[in-house]
Amino acid sequence: MNKWKVTCIQHDVIFGNPEANYAKMEKLLERAMKDTPDVIVLPELWTIGYDLTRLDEIAEEGAGRTKAFLSEAARRYGVYLVGGSTAKRTRDGVYNTLLVYDREGQPISEYDKAHLFKLMDEHLYLRSGSGKGLFELGSIRSAGVVCYDIRFPEWIRTHISSGAETLFVVAQWPLARLEHWRALLIARAIENQCWVIACNRSGSDPSNVFAGHSMVVGPWGEVIAEAGESDEFLTADIDMAEVIKARGRIPVFEDRRPELYE
Numbered sequence: 179m180n181k182w183k184v185t186c187i188q189h190d191v192i193f194g195n196p197e198a199n200y201a202k203m204e205k206l207l208e209r210a211m212k213d214t215p216d217v218i219v220l221p222e223l224w225t226i227g228y229d230l231t232r233l234d235e236i237a238e239e240g241a242g243r244t245k246a247f248l249s250e251a252a253r254r255y256g257v258y259l260v261g262g263s264t265a266k267r268t269r270d271g272v273y274n275t276l277l278v279y280d281r282e283g284q285p286i287s288e289y290d291k292a293h294l295f296k297l298m299d300e301h302l303y304l305r306s307g308s309g310k311g312l313f314e315l316g317s318i319r320s321a322g323v324v325c326y327d328i329r330f331p332e333w334i335r336t337h338i339s340s341g342a343e344t345l346f347v348v349a350q351w352p353l354a355r356l357e358h359w360r361a362l363l364i365a366r367a368i369e370n371q372c373w374v375i376a377c378n379r380s381g382s383d384p385s386n387v388f389a390g391h392s393m394v395v396g397p398w399g400e401v402i403a404e405a406g407e408s409d410e411f412l413t414a415d416i417d418m419a420e421v422i423k424a425r426g427r428i429p430v431f432e433d434r435r436p437e438l439y440e
């Protein structure tokens with residue numbers, strides 16, 4: 179299969195209230211499935227929001243509850259689920275972890291956010307991961323990263339150099355830097371000649387107003403679909419043939435000179 183329908187569930191996350199967020203997500207998933215997407219994408223930390231000061235209470239042991247929730251939903255709806263992230267407690271500390279499930283509800287990726295965002299105090303409460311977020315959606319090689327990670331082109335490039343043709347981004351990106359969000363996503367798509375599918379949250383918490391503007395950007399840098407600032411299901415069709423076309427027109431990967439970049 180070369181063509182995919184993707185849906186980003188852009189919504190307002192309820193601050194520090196996992197119970198309410200799971201209940202809300204049940205309903206959102208059911209409604210999103212009316213468009214019969216192949217892949218659904220959720221935002222960063224949709225289970226708890228940015229309530230980092232209460233992680234002792236609300237971070238989940240091994241992300242167990244969110245794993246069970248996502249696996250069950252992916253299997254029930256027969257959909258690939260790029261399940262946003264949650265706060266995963268381990269023996270070393272708490273990670274901001276992106277979870278991905280296949281249509282049978284099997285886990286296909288568990289990625290710990292690599293770059294912690296000091297402006298929102300992440301470094302005080304979270305541990306950073308160091309593994310890559312590579313996975314396959316059927317035959318499509320994909321990568322998934324979290325929010326601030328998109329400011330590090332060299333990190334994204336290592337994923338694309340490993341074969342990824344689609345980059346998923348899950349985020350809680352503030353409205354104050356909306357233009358950075360848009361420019362960075364478009365730049366990552368152009369320089370890597372890949373699809374970029376980015377799901378941001380909407381709404382606000384006690385410290386931030388979030389941007390919404392989930393986006394689907396094609397490998398030629400064209401914005402195929404973009405949400406507004408409010409709650410929205412953003413659905414778009416992506417065709418993997420566009421990656422081959424873009425890479426054929428300008429052979430960036432053949433023309434790279436990595437010996438100059440160290």
Ligand SMILES: O=C(O)CCC(=O)C(=O)O
Pocket residue numbers: 295298324325326327329350351352355358
């Ligand atoms: O880089 C930014 O401006 C926002 C990043 C962010 O909000 C995050 O990583 O959670």
